Amino acid sequence: MLLSAKTKDLVYLTADLLSELLSIARTKGGCIIEVKDTRNMTNVCQYEFTFAYLLFEGDIGFGGHTVRCNTISLVNCIDAEAFRTARRPEMSFESIPRDQVYRFLVYHEIGHALLNPIWPKSKTIRNVDGTVNQEKTEMVQWGCELRADRFAWKSLFPSQPLPRRDGCESMVRSLESVMWSHKDLFAGARVPKPL
């Protein structure tokens, strides 16, 4: 019998793996994890994966509740092909082994928890006249993504060079320039408060 559709390569969040990830999130990032059904995690944010994202303490969760500590939302199942081809500013995710996908995502979100600027709730950069500077806000957001990817890779594979995607150089140069000009926002890492 011929198969008419390509079978998806799915990576599942098992109970044992979740237990390990919870421990990593608590001790390394001072975060908790909430697990979401994969179908409820589409189109979360243009900068972010549809596999995981971080709610900062005080943010409003999807259920309308205020989160009391930094909370990593994580899907219960990942399409490995979609993960490998995720659009990133610098990294190629092709080099992340299938069995490290979930660990990478959790470290990535911990990277946000420790490295992201603490914005006002609007999370925007404003011009002197008070209007939103959309371009700079987006560049700062992408700068946060770049940093979180680097943080996750270094946490998992400290002795291996970061795998970069082809053609990322000009994007990385632009982001590093914006990060330099806003170095007040991109200061050193916060020290996690283990839970």
Ligand SMILES: [Zn+2]
């Ligand atoms: Zn991110």
